[in-house]
Amino acid sequence: MGGVDEPGLPTLYEWAGGLDPLRRMIDSFYDRVQADDILAGFFPGGVSQGHREHVTDWWAEVLGGPTTYTDRHGGYESMLRHHVGLDITPEQRHRFAATMSLAADDADLPADPEFRAAIIGYLEWGTRLAMENSRPGAQVVEHAPTPRWGWGVAPPYQG
Numbered sequence: 001m002g003g004v005d006e007p008g009l010p011t012l013y014e015w016a017g018g019l020d021p022l023r024r025m026i027d028s029f030y031d032r033v034q035a036d037d038i039l040a041g042f043f044p045g046g047v048s049q050g051h052r053e054h055v056t057d058w059w060a061e062v063l064g065g066p067t068t069y070t071d072r073h074g075g076y077e078s079m080l081r082h083h084v085g086l087d088i089t090p091e092q093r094h095r096f097a098a099t100m101s102l103a104a105d106d107a108d109l110p111a112d113p114e115f116r117a118a119i120i121g122y123l124e125w126g127t128r129l130a131m132e133n134s135r136p137g138a139q140v141v142e143h144a145p146t147p148r149w150g151w152g153v154a155p156p157y158q159g
């Protein structure tokens with residue numbers, strides 16, 4: 001699976017342990033969101049199973065796994081469309097990112113600092129883009145590939 005890192009490094013998807021751990025993280029994340037005083041309002045009636053699956057597929061693809069979100073769920077354009085007009089505040093963005101970090105713990109994702117720094121980097125980037133794109137009248141990038149995230153400046157510590 002192609003990634004943005006040097007050849008020979010595992011993808012973040014592989015390091016995470018594949019789809020099941022990511023599914024556990026997203027499930028726990030949305031369970032927390034449903035009970036959250038400032039985020040629950042984005043999902044009236046709760047977060048559907050379909051939404052949870054789509055977002056899991058998005059994360060898997062971004063982290064270097066299968067391209068299911070692009071192949072079956074509409075790719076970048078569909079993800080973008082879901083955020084336009086939400087008018088996400090800085091406080092909501094921060095809560096979203098902090099909650100995902102807790103959900104990664106809940107799901108027992110690898111806890112090594114290099115892996116966690118990489119996924120928090122993606123979260124910080126992604127939530128800031130989502131917030132900017134969600135402002136009323138925002139000039140959005142309408143077409144783009146689904147991003148691929150890598151280890152960045154801290155490659156995995158492999159002993």
Ligand code: HEM
Nearest residue numbers: 042051054055058073079082088092093096123126127130
């Ligand atoms: C790293 C940051 C983010 C990622 C990866 C992400 C991912 C996604 C994806 C993939 C979808 C579309 C699901 C589908 O195809 O059905 C979606 C929808 C949505 N996201 Fe995000 N999102 C991010 C940030 C945010 C933030 C910061 C908020 C609000 C605080 C938010 C609220 C929503 C809402 C309300 C929907 C639409 C639900 C619906 O109408 O079905 N997202 N998100």
